[in-house]
Amino acid sequence: MWVWLKESWPILWPTLAAIGVILAVVPLLGLYMTFIERKLAAYVQDRIGPNRVGPFGLLQAVADGIKIFLKEQVIPDHVYTTLYFLAPAMSLMTAMFALVVMPFGPVPTDYEGGFRFVVQPGNDIGILFMMAISSLSAYGIIVGGWASNNKYSIYGAIRSCAQFISYEIPLGLSIIGVIAITGSLNIEKIVEAQSGSILDWNVCWQPLALLIFFTAALAxxxxxxxxxxxxEQELVGGFHTEYSGIKFVLFFLAEYTHIVTVSFLTALLFFGGWHFPGLPNPTGGTTLGMILGLAVLLFKVSMVVLFIILLRWALPRFRFDQLMGLAWKGLIPMGLVHLVGVAIVLSLGLPKHLLILTAALPIAAAYYSSVKFNASMGRWNALESGVRKTSAVSYE
Amino acid sequence: MSNVKKEKTVKWGEEPKLSILDALYLPAIASGVATAIRHAVSGKATTRQYPEVEPEIPPNYRGVHRLNRDEEGRVKCVACYMCQTACPANCIEIIAAPAPKDDPHWKDRDKYPATFTIDELRCIYCGMCEEACPVDAIELTSIYDLTGLSRQEMIFDREKLLSVFDETVKSGKDPVRTHRGVLGPASETAATAKQAPPPPGRGRRG
Structure with a gap:
């Protein structure tokens, strides 16, 4: 046992260190994202936001954390106790599990020893694993809603179930383009493929894929x-209506972990990961290069996170049929056509930048839907006045 | 649509046509995000920073009660029970006592409140006690941030109500709407009642 540990230590310690970093950083990040969200919300609404605890209110997150840990554990009488306790844990576990293959810093593709910014480097099914695990997070929500034994919670759970099922498809379709042209499911290799100029970033030659991916990921x-x-307006709190204290925090943390995951994926798959034009390629392995790469990646990720938070204060909520319509009538057909485009480019050996033409697809779809809408409104108006006319006649 | 004869009195509206940009949603999303960013970077806060910047309370605000003192520093109240009777929330409790006649300090007074308690938690701050008082002894001040750690702490006795008076006079948060310091006719004894009434306005804003 001891000998085995001694022999495997050079492989073991970087993994343990990466797990440690994730376990330490993710809850802290979750806490501070609530702070950033509150602060940004305040600025958008011309307020100041939390500014009492510590300088600029920076310790507000810590105070929130302490408060919520010390809260009473309320267990309503009518819940299914086992599932009730299981759901938040499932939710957070699946959210954290997806981070196993996610590089949170530059990872050299030659996989030498030493600390690398990922728990399992060189996982050849990386992105597939991530998609699979993050789909599992629907279980946490559904089980939570079911265990709460409450109509609002189960409505929330049902909605989330439908939403997850619908948006998994465009999410998968959108990254197939990236995967097919890179020829690998390995996230590090996908990033490596974008290491050239800014035009090699996936966003520059398949913006439609980014649009679909980001929309679906947000969902x-x-x-x-x-x-x-x-x-809140319709379902009180949805699936977490009956949860309070530390169990609510686990749900909350899972949600923020998802945001972090999505932001990392957006930066890694579409915005070149740790590459930036003009900077040396950090995969050579020099310390300065690694630090620069880390800074670049974290900058891109924080930009995406800020954008996601900002979207919350810029857009109204969808109606549920609109939500389903967006997935099934908008994103999935566009994703399929995009996939056909990728297949054509690949099989005919055309330059991949031709794929930018697929960006015309949403415009065409918008044109089609506006024409359809105007035609139907014209029919409606004609019908309306016809009804009016006949009713006026009969009245006289 | 144009072939339908439109009545003059009816205002006809039609849905605006949906253009490509409207159907694309992206310009609308961009403008929404732009609005959010514009507000976020403007750095202006329209909210009042409360504990640092206090709101301007109008002088006729109905806040915490006080019991006024007369010119000689005695409690001005004559224990007539008018406020207790008028109070719709039954939060005032007075026990009257005859003024100590031997004491020269009290020689021109008949009656005074031995106890005067107001339950500030029960009070609905309607100001009817103030209206009922014949001698302007009870007043509502503009103190709005009354807090306490226990219910007992929020039941104000006579001394506490008099200390509110001292505080508000000192701090300039005086309601200044009554003849403070001057005894009204109801608090006069038979001897002082024969004297001429005080000139109008005397003692106002004193």
Whole structure:
């Protein structure tokens, strides 16, 4: 046992260190994202936001954390106790599990020893694993809603179930383009493929994929404008109505972990990861290069996080049929056509930048839907006046 | 639509046509995000920073009660029970006592409140005690941030109500709407009642 540990230590310690970093940083990040969200919300609404605890209110997150840990554990009488306790744990576990293959800093593709910014480097099914695990997070919500034994919670759970099922498809379709042209499911290799100029970033030659991916990912995180499973105005709190204290925090943390995951994925898959034009390629392994790469990646990720938070205060919530319509009538057909485009480019050996033409697809769809809408409104208006006319005649 | 004869008195509205940009949603989303960013970076806060910047309370605000003192520093109240009777919330409790006649300090007074308690938690701050008082002894001040750690602490006795008076006079948060310091006719004894009434306005804003 001891000998085995001694032999495997050079492989073991970087993994343990990466797990430690994730376990330490994610809850802290979750706490501070609530602070950033409150602060940004305040600025958008011309307020100042939390500014009492510590300088600029920076310790507000810590105070919130202490307060919520010390809260009473309320267990309503009518819940299914086992599932009730299981659901938040499932929710957070699946959210954290997806981070196993996610590089949170530059990872050299030659996989030497030493600390690398990922728990399991070089996982050849990385992105597939991530998609699979993050789909599991629907279980936490559904079980939570079911265990609460309450009509609002179960409505929230049902909505989230439908939403997850619908938005998994465009999410998968959108990254197939990236995967097919890179030829690998390995996240590090996908990033490596974008290491050239800024034109090699995936966003520059398949913006449509980014649009679909980001929309679907936003729906997967249950964030506004897609937060129907927990919309306060309709469902009290949705699936977490009956949860308070530390169990609520686990749900909350899972949601913020999802946001972090989605932001990392957006930055890694579409915005070149830790690459930036003009900076040396950090995969050479120099310390300065690694630090620069880390800074670049974290900058991109924080930009995406800020954008996601900002979207919450810029957009109204979808109606549920609009939500379903967006997935099934908008994103999935566009994703399929995009996939056909990728297949054509790949099989005919055309330059991949031709794929930018797919960006015309939403415009065409918008044109089609505006024409259809105007035609139907014209029919409606004609019908309306016809009814009016006949009713006026009969009245006279 | 144009072939339908439109009545003059009816205002006809039609849904605006949906343009490509409207159907694309993205320009609308962009403008929404732009609005959010504009407000976020403007750095202006329209909210009042409360504990640092206090709101301007109008002088006729109905806040915590006080019991006024007369010119000689005695409690001005004559224990007539008018406020207790008028109070719709039954939060005032007075026990009257005859003024100590031997004491020269009290020689021109008949009656005074031995106890005067107001339950500030029960009070609905309607100001009817103030209206009922014949000698302007009870007043509502503009103190709005009354807090306490226990219910007992929120039941104000005579001394506490008099200390509210001292505080508000000192701090300039005086309601200044009554003849403070001057005894009204109801608090006069038979001897002082024969004297000429005080000139109008005397003692106002004193």
């Amino acid at each position: 997967e995180t249950n964030r506004l404008p897609f937060d129907l499973p927990e919309c």
